[in-house]
Amino acid sequence: xxxxxxxxITLKNPxxxxxxxxxxxxxxxxxxxxxxxxxxxxxxxxxxPREGNLGLRVWETPAGMMNSxxxxxxxxxxxxxxxxxxxxTLGTVVIANVGGGDLEEYVEGVxxxxxxxxxxxxxxxxxxxxxxxxxxxxxxxxDVAAGVVAAVRRVCSKPLMVKLSPNxxxxxxxxxxxxxxxxxxxxxxxxxxALAVDIHTRKPVFDNVTAGLSGPCIKPIALRxxxxxxxxxxxxxxxxxxxxxxxxxxxFIMAGATAVQVGTATFVKPTTxxxxxxxxxxxxxxxxxxxxxxxxxxx
Amino acid sequence: xxxxxxxxxxIPVLSHEQLTSDVWRLTVDTPAxxxxxxxxxxRAWGHDPLLSRPLxxxxxxxxxxxxxxxxxxxxxxxxxxxxxxxxxxxxxxxxHGFRTEDLHGNVAIVTGGIGIAPALYLVRSLPGCHVTIVxxxxxxxxxxxxxxxxxxxxxVATEDGCQGAEGLCTDIFxxxxxxxxxxxxxxPMMARVADLCARAGVPCQVSLEAxxxxxxxxxxxxxxxxxxxxxxxxxxxxxxxxxxVIWHA
Numbered sequence: 200x201x202x203x204x205x206x207x208i209t210l211k212n213p214x215x216x217x218x219x220x221x222x223x224x225x226x227x228x229x230x231x232x233x234x235x236x237x238x239x240x241x242x243x244x245x246x247x248p249r250e251g252n253l254g255l256r257v258w259e260t261p262a263g264m265m266n267s268x269x270x271x272x273x274x275x276x277x278x279x280x281x282x283x284x285x286x287x288t289l290g291t292v293v294i295a296n297v298g299g300g301d302l303e304e305y306v307e308g309v310x311x312x313x314x315x316x317x318x319x320x321x322x323x324x325x326x327x328x329x330x331x332x333x334x335x336x337x338x339x340x341x342d343v344a345a346g347v348v349a350a351v352r353r354v355c356s357k358p359l360m361v362k363l364s365p366n367x368x369x370x371x372x373x374x375x376x377x378x379x380x381x382x383x384x385x386x387x388x389x390x391x392x393a394l395a396v397d398i399h400t401r402k403p404v405f406d407n408v409t410a411g412l413s414g415p416c417i418k419p420i421a422l423r424x425x426x427x428x429x430x431x432x433x434x435x436x437x438x439x440x441x442x443x444x445x446x447x448x449x450x451f452i453m454a455g456a457t458a459v460q461v462g463t464a465t466f467v468k469p470t471t472x473x474x475x476x477x478x479x480x481x482x483x484x485x486x487x488x489x490x491x492x493x494x495x496x497x498x
Numbered sequence: 499x500x501x502x503x504x505x506x507x508x509i510p511v512l513s514h515e516q517l518t519s520d521v522w523r524l525t526v527d528t529p530a531x532x533x534x535x536x537x538x539x540x541r542a543w544g545h546d547p548l549l550s551r552p553l554x555x556x557x558x559x560x561x562x563x564x565x566x567x568x569x570x571x572x573x574x575x576x577x578x579x580x581x582x583x584x585x586x587x588x589x590x591x592x593x594h595g596f597r598t599e600d601l602h603g604n605v606a607i608v609t610g611g612i613g614i615a616p617a618l619y620l621v622r623s624l625p626g627c628h629v630t631i632v633x634x635x636x637x638x639x640x641x642x643x644x645x646x647x648x649x650x651x652x653x654v655a656t657e658d659g660c661q662g663a664e665g666l667c668t669d670i671f672x673x674x675x676x677x678x679x680x681x682x683x684x685x686p687m688m689a690r691v692a693d694l695c696a697r698a699g700v701p702c703q704v705s706l707e708a709x710x711x712x713x714x715x716x717x718x719x720x721x722x723x724x725x726x727x728x729x730x731x732x733x734x735x736x737x738x739x740x741x742x743v744i745w746h747a
Binding site (some may be wrong): 220221222226227229230231242249255256257258259261262263264266268271352400401414415443463465466467468469470 | 508541548550589721
C-alpha cells in the first residue's frame with residue numbers, strides 16, 4: 200500500500216532518512232532494521248573531505264534544535280570506497296546528498312556519484328546554511344541555483360533531486376527554476392538560518408554566528424512551503440521539516456509531497472520512522488485505501 | 499569486556515536518591531548493562547528539551563544500571579522528578595568505554611566533580627589492579643562511600659578546602675606513582691591531567707563530555723579534535739587516549 204515511485208525509483212514506502220541526521224545508515228542499524236525505510240540520504244558529501252565547523256555544533260530551542268556541523272564528511276572518493284559498499288547492503292534506496300564550495304566541485308562530485316554503482320538518486324544540496332562558501336549561497340537566488348542545477352544535470356545520468364533552502368528569496372520561483380534547469384524532483388526544506396545568543400558571554404552561541412534550525416517547531420512553515428511548491432511544479436516534491444508522527448507525514452502528503460524525509464525526530468526517538476511507516480500503513484487499512492495516491496495533493 | 503548491543507527501551511525506575519543539593523543517583527531496570535565509561539541517552543519528557551541527555555554508567559547489577567548525575571539544566575532538572583515505578587526512555591549502552599583489559603599494577607582514576615560518576619563501575623572492573631581515586635569537588639563531596647568497601651585508596655580535594663586538601667584534584671595528583679591514569683571531569687582538568695601524564699610518560703585515557711544529539715555517530719555534532727582528525731565523542735569515544743586528543747586551551 201505504501202510503495203512509492205520517486206523519479207522512477209521504487210521506494211518500499213515514502214519515508215526517507217534525511218541527510219545529516221542518519222550518517223550512512225549503519226550507525227542507526229545497531230538500533231533497528233534500517234532496511235524497512237523507503238530510503239536513506241547520506242550525510243552531505245563534498246568532493247574533498249571536510250573537517251566541519253569549530254566550536255559548539257548543537258543547541259536546543261523549545262521543540263527544535265540548531266546545528267552547525269558544516270558538512271564534515273569523508274569526501275566523495277572516501278564515501279565511494281568506505282561507506283557505499285556497506286550502505287548498499289542495508290536493503291533500502293541510497294540517496295547521495297552532495298554539496299559544494301564552487302561550481303566545479305559540484306560538477307565533479309556529481310559526476311563521481313552519477314557513475315557509482317549503487318547510488319540510486321543524487322540529492323543536490325544547495326541549502327546548507329552552515330558553510331560560508333557555497334552550500335546555501337547557491338540556494339538563495341533562483342538564477343544562481345538554476346546555473347548549478349543545469350551544470351550538474353549535464354553530468355548526471357541518475358535521477359537528480361534538488362534540496363531547497365527555506366532561506367531562498369522566493370522558494371516557489373526557486374523550485375520552478377530548478378525544474379526548468381533539469382531537476383527530476385525537489386526536496387524541501389533544509390534548516391532555517393537562525394541565531395542563539397549566550398547572554399552570559401554576550402556572544403553568539405555558535406562560532407559561525409548563525410546555525411540551522413530544525414525540528415517540530417519548523418513544521419508548519421515547511422508544510423506551507425511544500426504546499427506552495429507542489430502547486431507550482433510538475434516534478435515530484437519530497438517534504439521535509441519537523442516531521443515527527445505519521446499524521447505529520449500525511450499532512451505533507453496531502454499538501455502534495457510524493458515522499459517525506461525525517462531527520463531531527465530520529466534524535467528524539469530512534470525508531471520514529473518505523474512508527475511513521477506503521478502509522479501510514481494502519482491509516483491506509485482503516486481508510487480502505489489501496490495507496491496513498493488517493494489522498495496525495497488533495498489540498 | 500564484552501559490550502552488549504545497544505537497545506532502545508522504555509524502562510521503570512527502581513530507585514532515585516538525592517545525594518547533595520544537585521547530585522542524584524538514579525537506578526533503572528534494564529536488560530543491557532554495558533562497559534565502564536559507556537553511556538546511555540535518557541529522556542523522561544516530550545519535545546522540550548528536544549534531545550535526550552547522555553549519562554555515563556555509574557554502576558551495574560543484575561538487571562539494573564545506575565546513573566549519578568548533576569542537575570545542569572532543564573533536562574537533568576526534569577529527571578529529578580522521577581519516582582520509583584515511573585518510566586524513562588533510554589538508548590544504550592553507547593560508545594566506547596575505558597580499555598581495561600590490559601591494565602595492571604597501580605591505576606589512578608582522576609575525577610573532577612560529577613566526573614566521579616563512572617569511577618565505581620570502573621573500579622569494580624579492575625580487580626587485579628591497585629586503584630587510587632583522586633577526586634576533586636567544588637564544595638560538596640559525593641559518590642565516594644562505596645570505595646571504602648572496595649579497598650580503594652581515595653584522595654580528595656575541594657576548592658574551598660571543606661574536605662581533604664584545598665584546591666583542585668590536579669594539585670594533589672602525581673602521575674609518576676602510577677602505571678596507568680584514567681580521567682573523567684571538566685575539559686580543563688582533563689587537559690591538565692593529560693599534560694602531567696604526557697610529561698611523566700604515563701599512559702592516560704580520558705572520558706570526554708559533549709553536547710550530543712543522536713548518540714550513535716550519525717549526526718556529527720559532538721566532534722573531538724584528534725591528531726587523526728575529528729572523531730565523534732559519542733561513537734568513537736567518549737573515552738579516548740589522552741595523547742591523541744588535541745586540547746584547546
